[in-house]
Amino acid sequence: MRKPCCDKRDTNKGAWSKQEDQKLIDYIRKHGEGCWRTLPQAAGLLRCGKSCRLRWINYLRPDLKRGNFAEDEEDLIIKLHALLGNRWSLIAGRLPGRTDNEVKNYWNSHLRRKLLKMGIDPNNHRLNHSIRCSTAQAPYNNASSSATSSTLKVRAPSSLKSHADNEKECGDRISPDEVPDLNLDLAISFPSPSPVKVEKEPNPTKCKAESGSLSAQSPTLLLFR
DNA sequence: AACACTGTCAACCGCGTCTCT
DNA sequence: AAGAGACGCGGTTGACAGTGT
Numbered sequence: 001m002r003k004p005c006c007d008k009r010d011t012n013k014g015a016w017s018k019q020e021d022q023k024l025i026d027y028i029r030k031h032g033e034g035c036w037r038t039l040p041q042a043a044g045l046l047r048c049g050k051s052c053r054l055r056w057i058n059y060l061r062p063d064l065k066r067g068n069f070a071e072d073e074e075d076l077i078i079k080l081h082a083l084l085g086n087r088w089s090l091i092a093g094r095l096p097g098r099t100d101n102e103v104k105n106y107w108n109s110h111l112r113r114k115l116l117k118m119g120i121d122p123n124n125h126r127l128n129h130s131i132r133c134s135t136a137q138a139p140y141n142n143a144s145s146s147a148t149s150s151t152l153k154v155r156a157p158s159s160l161k162s163h164a165d166n167e168k169e170c171g172d173r174i175s176p177d178e179v180p181d182l183n184l185d186l187a188i189s190f191p192s193p194s195p196v197k198v199e200k201e202p203n204p205t206k207c208k209a210e211s212g213s214l215s216a217q218s219p220t221l222l223l224f225r
Numbered sequence: 226a227a228c229a230c231t232g233t234c235a236a237c238c239g240c241g242t243c244t245c246t
Numbered sequence: 247a248a249g250a251g252a253c254g255c256g257g258t259t260g261a262c263a264g265t266g267t
Contacts, residue, residue: 013236013237014235014236014237014260014261015235015236015261016235016236034253035252036252036253037251037252037253048237049252049253050237050238050253050254051236051237053253053254054235054236054237055235055236057254058234058235058236059235059236086256086257087255087256088255088256089254089255089256100254100255100256101234101235101236101256102234104256104257105233105234105235106233106234108233108234109232109233109234110233113232
C-alpha cells in the first residue's frame with residue numbers, strides 16, 4: 001500500500017498565492033530543482049512536493065513561453081499527436097517553452113475541435129472516420145494510457161510493438177509511415193552523439209534517489225528534422 | 226440584470242516506472 | 247528478489263471568465 005505523497009491535513013490546496021510562488025522561486029533559484037519531496041518544508045511551503053513540482057514546471061519556470069500557440073506550433077502538435085498519441089510530455093519536448101500540461105490543454109480545447117471542424121477525426125487523424133475505439137481521450141492506448149506512455153519513453157522497441165498492437169486492436173489506425181507530408185523523421189533508438197535529443201538533463205542538484213534515473217542504459221527518443 | 230451554458234486552464238489524483246536498500 | 251520511496255506522466259476536475267438568451 002502506497003503512502004500518500006504528503007500529509008494532506010497540513011498542506012494547502014488549490015490556487016497558489018503570490019507569496020507561495022515567490023517562496024518557491026526563491027528556493028529553486030538558490031538550491032535548484034529536485035528533491036520535491038523535501039522541498040516544501042525546506043522552502044517553508046505548506047504544499048506537497050508534487051504540487052510544488054507542477055507549479056514550477058507548468059507556471060514558474062523562467063524559460064516558459066506562455067501565450068498563444070503559433071501556427072507552426074499547432075502544426076507540429078497535430079503531426080506529433082498523429083505519431084505519438086497522447087504522449088504529451090514527448091510532444092511538449094519538441095516545443096521549446098511549452099509544457100505537457102499546456103499542450104494537453106491546448107489540444108483538448110482548441111486542436112481537437114479544429115480537427116473535428118475540418119472533418120478529421122482527432123483520434124486517428126483520418127478524414128471522415130467514425131471513432132472505432134471507445135477511448136476517445138487515448139487514441140493509441142489501450143486500457144492503461146499511462147502504462148503505455150511510460151513504456152514508449154523507456155523501452156522503445158516494446159513500445160513500438162505495443163503501438164502496433166493497438167493498431168491491430170483499434171482497426172485501421174494511422175501508422176507512422178502512413179502520415180503524409182510529415183517530414184519529421186522520428187526514430188527511437190539508444191543514445192548516441194547525434195541530433196536533437198528529447199531527454200531530460202540530469203539535474204546536478206538532484207538528490208540521490210533520482211540521480212541514476214537517466215543512466216546510459218536508458219533509451220532516448222531521438223527526433224530529427 | 227440575471228441566469229444558464231460553454232470554454233479555458235491551473236491544479237489535483239492515481240498509477241507506472243525507476244532507483245535504492 | 248522484494249519492498250519502499252520518489253518522480254513523472256496522463257486523465258480528470260473544478261473554478262473562473264466569457265458568451266448567449
